[in-house]
Amino acid sequence: MSKPELKSELTLFDVTNLVVGAIIGADIYVASSFGAGYLGPASLLVWVLAGVIAIVIALCFAQCAAFLPKVGGPYAYVKEVWGSFAGFLVGWSLWLAEWIALAVFPVAFTRYLMFFLPYLGWIQQSAVKGLFVAFLILTNIVGVKAAGRTNDVLTLIKLTPLFLFSGIGLFYIISNPTAADSNFSPFFPFGFQDFGKTLVLIFWAYAGFEISTIPADEIKDPGSTIPKAIVVGISIVTVFYLTTNIVLFGVRPWPLLASDTAPLASATTTVLGINPTLALVGGLIVGGGALISVAGSDESGMLGTSRLGYALAVDGLFPHVFAKVHPRFKTPYLGITIQAVTALVASVYGELSMLVSTSVLFLAIAYVATSASIFKLRKEFPSPRFHLGGGLLIPGLGAVFSLYLISQCTFEQILLGAALLMVGVLIYIVFTPKRELTDLKNAMLSRDSIIEHAFRQEQKFLAHALRHVKRGYRKAVGRKQMWSE
Numbered sequence: 368m369s370k371p372e373l374k375s376e377l378t379l380f381d382v383t384n385l386v387v388g389a390i391i392g393a394d395i396y397v398a399s400s401f402g403a404g405y406l407g408p409a410s411l412l413v414w415v416l417a418g419v420i421a422i423v424i425a426l427c428f429a430q431c432a433a434f435l436p437k438v439g440g441p442y443a444y445v446k447e448v449w450g451s452f453a454g455f456l457v458g459w460s461l462w463l464a465e466w467i468a469l470a471v472f473p474v475a476f477t478r479y480l481m482f483f484l485p486y487l488g489w490i491q492q493s494a495v496k497g498l499f500v501a502f503l504i505l506t507n508i509v510g511v512k513a514a515g516r517t518n519d520v521l522t523l524i525k526l527t528p529l530f531l532f533s534g535i536g537l538f539y540i541i542s543n544p545t546a547a548d549s550n551f552s553p554f555f556p557f558g559f560q561d562f563g564k565t566l567v568l569i570f571w572a573y574a575g576f577e578i579s580t581i582p583a584d585e586i587k588d589p590g591s592t593i594p595k596a597i598v599v600g601i602s603i604v605t606v607f608y609l610t611t612n613i614v615l616f617g618v619r620p621w622p623l624l625a626s627d628t629a630p631l632a633s634a635t636t637t638v639l640g641i642n643p644t645l646a647l648v649g650g651l652i653v654g655g656g657a658l659i660s661v662a663g664s665d666e667s668g669m670l671g672t673s674r675l676g677y678a679l680a681v682d683g684l685f686p687h688v689f690a691k692v693h694p695r696f697k698t699p700y701l702g703i704t705i706q707a708v709t710a711l712v713a714s715v716y717g718e719l720s721m722l723v724s725t726s727v728l729f730l731a732i733a734y735v736a737t738s739a740s741i742f743k744l745r746k747e748f749p750s751p752r753f754h755l756g757g758g759l760l761i762p763g764l765g766a767v768f769s770l771y772l773i774s775q776c777t778f779e780q781i782l783l784g785a786a787l788l789m790v791g792v793l794i795y796i797v798f799t800p801k802r803e804l805t806d807l808k809n810a811m812l813s814r815d816s817i818i819e820h821a822f823r824q825e826q827k828f829l830a831h832a833l834r835h836v837k838r839g840y841r842k843a844v845g846r847k848q849m850w851s852e
Contacts, residue, residue, distance in 0.1 A: 377592075390575040400628070400630050401568040403622075403624040405557065407557060408551045409554055409557075415609065421573035421576065427741060428576060430761070441457050442458030446458075448744060459679075460791075463787055467726040473496035474722070477495050482628070504707045507703045508696060509698075532631055532635055533614050536615070547617040550618070550619065551617070567724050574730050614634075673703040677692075677699040732784075735769035735770055
């Protein structure tokens, strides 16, 4: 099918904000509770390791984007290296990961909203999630430029409460060093038996950088812009995460932090608790910032995920409805609506930690395939605009780190992942044969034409040979008669 034209309007500033916006969202506002519950203060080490892993894998994405700045991100890279089926499985894995993440954000948004409105019932929570998703559908359908500008605003706004929290938290730690020190003790309350499980959950806070490689057709100078945006964006996020979590553990006892549903807002009220008015204002600012942050992250995710579905559909590997572009706004409006509505259903019935872990599982599948793609892409595209130093060290580490993340998922999560991958195989079987049969038919017609031509030539040859045989036979008969006379 023909590929509708998308507008190239996203700049380096837009894409950098897309990276930061896709990463800093619901994750930083909820993942700290996961870490505190499984490892206590020792989870800070996991935040450091997760940041290192994210930087390595982000560099792999930057390299692939420089080699092959095409819409679809990992799907495009793997398809180029190993063909359509492998590319589809990776694209399907990434789509599932991002789709599940879209289901996480309405849950996190509602949890922080309940910091202010703690008595919301299930029906009211579902209504809030519905309004939340409806707003994001509207901004993404209106146009990529509007969605990009919305993301820019949301990203800049949501960093403000993190600055505020880090500032008042550091002041509290300096003013109360003894109390802050006691919050880090014991540092290893549970040992490291849940290290892998914690890494999977915390790594989700760093995920999202892959989104910026997907809408490549809508980015100005993608070969240069995407690598720069990923490196700058992931660096900004790493600094924010490390600072925020050190401050968070310094001002909030980890047993309380483990049970918090809105950890940053709760920690802010703890720091400002000596003044009820300041505590209320601080909680409002940080809690409100969390709501904006979650919205910005989901907006970024919806933008990238819809373009991935668009890329798969354009190549005939996904339902064609995902490739339909709005005649006025030039956006894949039906794909945006379908993924948002189905994610809303999952957010109403899904459990937060299970959604997060399953999303990381599918992300890791896309990550390992992307990292491994570099080994062949570097041979096919020897002069990219961005080139990793250290030879194959970075892509090798990216593949190893991704496989480790997969190995740390639970058996139930891996089983669920395998089942959803099989669903993807069925989708591939349903949609792909139409194109393959056409190609096969053309090949058969071409082959039949060749055979028919050869048959005609053979008929001419046989007819020619038969004439010679008849002529020779007549001559032989004539000679025999002559000798008989």
